[in-house]
Amino acid sequence: MADTLKKDRSAIQLGPMEVPKASDVLANELRERILTGEFTENTPLPPERELVTQTRMSRSTVREALRILEVQGLVRIKAGRAGGAFVQRPSKEAVATSVSLVIRGQQIRLAALLETREAIEPFCAQLAARYRTADDLKVLDAANEAIADENSTLAAFLQANVDWHVGVAIASHNELLTGLMTALSRAIYTATENERFIDAEVRRLTAKAHLSITEAIRAQNPEAAVRRMNRHVHSYAQAVLEVEERTEISVPDEA
Amino acid sequence: MADTLKKDRSAIQLGPMEVPKASDVLANELRERILTGEFTENTPLPPERELVTQTRMSRSTVREALRILEVQGLVRIKAGRAGGAFVQRPSKEAVATSVSLVIRGQQIRLAALLETREAIEPFCAQLAARYRTADDLKVLDAANEAIADENSTLAAFLQANVDWHVGVAIASHNELLTGLMTALSRAIYTATENERFIDAEVRRLTAKAHLSITEAIRAQNPEAAVRRMNRHVHSYAQAVLEVEERTEISVPDEA
């Protein structure tokens, strides 16, 4: 009897309910208006105290809402007179930082990073070959020059390396891919920073590969670009992983 | 005299300096400690009032710092007794939301989304064929079943479609790719939601392609998986773009 009663009563099912915080409500409202284009780029939002009177919320609530939007890259906040919150469209930076957080936070294996780069970068090269501008090529050439300098430090080499890879992504003119590649490159940079496998030979091969890919992009030859980039990142990944194996996985331990 | 004095004094050169906000300082400090693993998952941070006494900052400053970390997905905040800020590792959700923001905010062309998917998804399929588990296959099979139902609504079809694509990404066991694909799929879903080109024929072809790719993944045949997925997403993109052209770019106008 009691059992059936219990069954009857628990037949009514309710999921856990959301009770949004006041600051979230404000943030959501503003976010929607920004994303739908109601506020265009660089539009100044009303001053905090004005928002307080409009929304009848307290200033701390208003400020927390603005802080949320700031972290999400939707507004940029300046202090001082004529300051305030200015509408911004989130760009690759927002993607790059969040991806970096995931990479660092999840202690993602170097292998997975390299894998992901193998997925994305050949396609970037292909798009770059189609859509590259003269400015894009300048960036790549500058990076190539820095890479070719055999007397530079390891740090300088790696930085130039990152610059080149990000440069290719930028040349693809796809903000999504650019953001991902920026984060990936940074992560791979720090992961390989202490690697001892980057010797003169590796540097020479890298420089050569980059040059050849750059030429394909310059010549607007997508097929060659994708093919060469594929080979480049794949062989680089192989090389890194070989060293990783030989040195008995010493990196993951430091977590 | 005054001139030389002035010159001497301006010999000391200082660049523009950054004056970080107090809340940023706290947020950065906590973020580093979380990311380096000093605080493990689910560790409760001290209560706000405790942080106030420890840091000698005001409560509003402490709260803004916590809000920053919350938005970045580094802590989860619960109210009430035994509540507080609990350490969390940012996951694919964080990537998905920030990518969604960029997609919505930049009013990214549907073409670019499809392009990006063409870059990523074949590689996901390849990895899925290598690393898929039995559970992964169950998800794909369930989605395929829903897709095959010819009497379902358009919304149901698209949802099942998303489930399948995300399922493939999950089967790749790469958090990065999974996060990106989740965001991408959602965006493509909403972008194609109102499209009239999804007729019975498209649904039939989609179901067929998904089945064939699923089989390649089940058989752990990476080559077939990547080839079939490539063809699938490419032809889908072509179909969408053809409709786009025919209907004279009506979507971008509503921005």
Place this chain on the structure above:
DNA sequence: GATGGTCTATTGGTCAGACCTAAGTTACCA
């Protein structure tokens, strides 16, 4: 003895008001 009410302690959420600091604007004086 299971259900539900009440109390209390803890902790985040919100509010109000004050003051500090950054940065344009204006006015005034040398």
Place this chain on the structure above:
DNA sequence: TGGTAACTTAGGTCTGACCAATAGACCATC
């Protein structure tokens, strides 16, 4: 005319108070 002092506007921080949600202990009722 040019520089600087005063003013104004806006965000940044602090203080202290109270509200709201929640967990746990205890008690009342059926």
